[in-house]
Amino acid sequence: MRCSEVIQELITSQGGRDDAVVAHLTTCASCRRFADDSELLDRVWTQTRPVSPSLDSWAQVWDGIQSRLASGIESHHPTVLAMPATHKASSRFRRLGLLALAQAAAVLFVVQIGWHFIPGPGRDAAQKTQLAGVSQPRSEASPIEIDEGPIVVISFAGDAREVVAADTDSASGVDDGFVLFNEIESLVTTPVVAYQE
């Protein structure tokens, strides 16, 4: 089994482990570590299971429900009975949107790289002006190695740049674009660009 298949199996398994997974774990330290972390997460989850409220608390909740229903007062807030359905069409639009975002980001990225690394008469003057009064010139970030093909997400934390996610092939059944999209969504506090070489 490949590492990606083992990780997928570990993540989505709801029961025991396949023999092939167990065999892989005995030889692969990286997957073993992931499996250990996964087991610890499961243990922590179990340890922190919520304690059921007391019967008094439930009685109060029930009284609250009955009195609200009896007085005809429904929710104070708009009822949302369903999450937005995901259709194939929306998935296609999401991918197109992601691609457009990646292309726009690529242009911005190239412009930024060009601004930093390609000398220009006007820019030299501008940079000198910008750096006037600054004791140390801004350090240049090292270039990022990007494989050709997958869409990558690059985070910008201060001067540091880092590839934080990539649209890599994973095991069957998983929508890689969706995983990447969620990675971007969870990085709301960090400036990121999506880029494809």
Next chain:
Amino acid sequence: MLETLDDARTSEAELVQSARAGNASAQGMLFEKHRGDSYRVAYRLLGHEQDALDVVQEAMIKAFSGLAEFDGRCGFRTWLLRIVTNTALDWGRRRRRNPTMQIGTDVTSNEPVVYDDPSRSVNCQELRSILDQALARLSPTLKSTFVLFAELEMSYAEIAEVEQVPIGTVMSRIHAARSKLQSVLDWNRLR
């Protein structure tokens, strides 16, 4: 009153039918049957006992007053958990906008539950805090999918029905949630 609502032979469909007609006994039985799962989901999404109870109350009111919209294409539990999830996420959003809503008293025991291994100094409340911090890093959709999977141990098909998304999307969300959780958890405090 609740003690009398123990007719286990009554099918859920009949209960729903009666509850739709305003029968308080039927509503009470549905409440008793599903309050536990609803509370666990709300608690995991909000990390606070009183908020979770408030969400269960709110969701049950929405469900009972909106039973006319329940078409029976999915089970009542599925439909209710969808309402609970959406109500909890909405509650969490409003709580972030209005942090004073956090203030409240816990209704369950506050006694720390000591970790299995006595050599570990981390008690249950610290574990909850660590886990809540990690869960807070997930997007609402990832969090709700993972909670249904890990807390209620629902199958992919059941979660897909609750969240009205394809099974592949559920798998993707669980994959993304678990990867994210494992990457952001403070392992030094846990080990």
